[in-house]
Amino acid sequence: MKVLNAFLAIAALITCGSCGSTYNITGTSNVSMMDGQKLYLQVLDDDNWKNTDSCDVVHGEFAFAGRIDSAKWARIYLNDDAPTGIPLILEDGDIAVKINDTPSTTTCTGTPLNNKLNEFLRSYYQIENDREALTSRHSQYIMNGLSEDEANRRVAGAYNRLDERIDDLVMKYVTENFDNVLGPGLFIMVAQSLYPQPVLTPWVEDVMSKATGKFKSNHYVKEYMDAAQQLQNASDGMGQPQGAPQSGTVPPPPTPNQMAGDSTAQ
Numbered sequence: 001m002k003v004l005n006a007f008l009a010i011a012a013l014i015t016c017g018s019c020g021s022t023y024n025i026t027g028t029s030n031v032s033m034m035d036g037q038k039l040y041l042q043v044l045d046d047d048n049w050k051n052t053d054s055c056d057v058v059h060g061e062f063a064f065a066g067r068i069d070s071a072k073w074a075r076i077y078l079n080d081d082a083p084t085g086i087p088l089i090l091e092d093g094d095i096a097v098k099i100n101d102t103p104s105t106t107t108c109t110g111t112p113l114n115n116k117l118n119e120f121l122r123s124y125y126q127i128e129n130d131r132e133a134l135t136s137r138h139s140q141y142i143m144n145g146l147s148e149d150e151a152n153r154r155v156a157g158a159y160n161r162l163d164e165r166i167d168d169l170v171m172k173y174v175t176e177n178f179d180n181v182l183g184p185g186l187f188i189m190v191a192q193s194l195y196p197q198p199v200l201t202p203w204v205e206d207v208m209s210k211a212t213g214k215f216k217s218n219h220y221v222k223e224y225m226d227a228a229q230q231l232q233n234a235s236d237g238m239g240q241p242q243g244a245p246q247s248g249t250v251p252p253p254p255t256p257n258q259m260a261g262d263s264t265a266q
Helices: 002-019 112-143 148-176 182-194 202-210 219-235 261-265
Strands: 021-029 038-045 048-056 061-068 072-077 086-090 093-099 107-109
Touching: 038 061, 048 061, 086 093, 086 107, 086 112, 107 112, 112 148, 112 182, 148 182, 148 202, 182 219, 202 219
Parallel strands: 021 093
Antiparallel strands: 021 061, 038 048, 038 072, 072 086, 093 107
């Protein structure tokens, strides 16, 4: 009996180890024009976004399900040729997607990494809303008769504090997720949205000074850093880059400003 129990336990482990992770995505949308439209699910794999599934939106509801061998960045988009979409982490568990009229209220929750990504985006959008309000205040100062220099002086401190909040937010979520797909993805997403080509800025170097070995060896991080170092060497006169790296050569997750916008505007 003990031998049989041991055999059954080993068989169970082998079976579970071969089945991978199962994801279930259930979604709702309050965007009326999406009803009856087809949604696509893409996964970032081997430097390419690959279609893995599609479904129709019926009465504001849609669903995807499948298996995956490890957590990966994914996106849901409306049209077959849409350049961006709603980002999520495809991982084991039940994922709830709510598509609303504005990107800042569109959410993907239910699993650990998607909850963290959702928290990051909510905080990011709040800072962006504060930035827009500050820009409006700046314009109002000028409309009320202040010079542009005086208007700039009055808002300069507030803009600096917003920049610090963004820096702190990104650093927090990247460093706390060095060893899963979220950290490298956010690092590349932010770096490519801020800089037209890979560069060794103080922010990038600060992240790398704290990084774990696993983060540094991540394929996308390593490629970005190699390209940045190559360009730095060229600018220092140490050699010419072997073909200038192009921003976006490795398709990153969409930048925050692209989140969901195109998928609901087509």
